[in-house]
Amino acid sequence: MPSPPPHAALSPPGSEPLTSSSAPTPTTISDSTGTSPTSSTELGQCLTVRTVTPPAPTRRVVYWYHDESVFYTHDRRRTRWVHKSEKAVPHAKGEGASLMVADFVSANYGWLRSPDSKESTCVLFRPGKNWDGYFTHDEILAQATKAMDILSRHYPDEDHVLIFNNATTHLKRAADALSARHMSMKPTQEGMPMFGVEMPMHGENGKPVYGPDRKVLKTKIWMGDAQFRDGSPQPLYFPPEHPRAGVFKGMAILLEERSIPNVKNLRTQCPKFQCKPPAVDCCCQWLLFNQPDFCDVKSLLETHCKECSFTVLFLPKFHCELNFIEQCWGYAKRIYRMLPASSAEAVLERNVCSSLDAVPLLSMRQFYTRSHRFMDAYQRGLNGTQAAWAAKKYRSHRVLPNDILDELGRAFTAS
Structure with a gap:
């Protein structure tokens, strides 16, 4: 059986194969040399096939905003329309029991959850000395670790940025982090306390050690090394072979080692450390404070997240309008206030969780857009x-x- 012509496979389904007698005349196309091919063979020789590599797909960036909020048992809407037959009833005094909520939210997914909603970063905390204590930096690190674990396992094809408020709990640095505060101008004199960082003492069980006055006992440790511009370390204390080994060098020697002239003519610090800008060399403390290695000290949260390949951003102070999770809290609290009042802690937790789940994703995206309008306005100088x-x-x-x-x-x- 004769084989079909090569062009038969190019015929559309249901049509007859083209024969040499019925084949259409090829279209004339001029090549770059100006000649006009007259056959399909010549046409194929004139065309150049180029392999185009498609651009690599870009990874989507998802921004996760973090914050905490407190719900109270007796937090109810006081002003409302009532029927004329309704009588006034007494309200419970005080705010009642409290429950703090800490969570992450994004405009892409809403609250930070696994796809099956079995894993969550939501932390419920009963603040108070006689309850769960207070939400410290350790709890922040633990929550950030859980968030990064969920995002790494369930959303690995995206880049995630964790955004926190500019609170001291979030900005805590390492215990031996560099700081020019309280540094002396000259080396520590004999008989004077060692310059260092005070740390609470912990026993073998890991718990703080208290003194007879019920205050936590503290001990001093050395401050970490500084860094020259070339990246090499600069110890703050004299080396072991020095006659005064282990003694703090003083700011004057530290600045001289950085080749900064006329250090001895400067005073130790300005009154109350309130240096007038734009001066940066008014005193030794301010001069050292503005050195790159002293300015670029990372927080523990930044260092921890960077080790896990996550980026951390901090919002400006006193600008809650830039964090759209604040509006999510407001939406949830509006729903919470409409639920039946109860003083039971179990009911409080159940009502809080149901109110948070009731915040729709569409509203979250509207809140996100509103916060970005504020950012845009500030960038334009408003x-x-x-x-x-x-x-x-x-x-x-x-x-x-x-x-x-x-x-x-x-x-x-x-x-």
């Missing part, structure tokens, strides 16, 4: 009042228009 006005006026926009400053001037001039 202050807090102006940013709030612009965010409200352009609430249906993702970003503000380019002529926002002109629009702002016209609006405030008219008013």
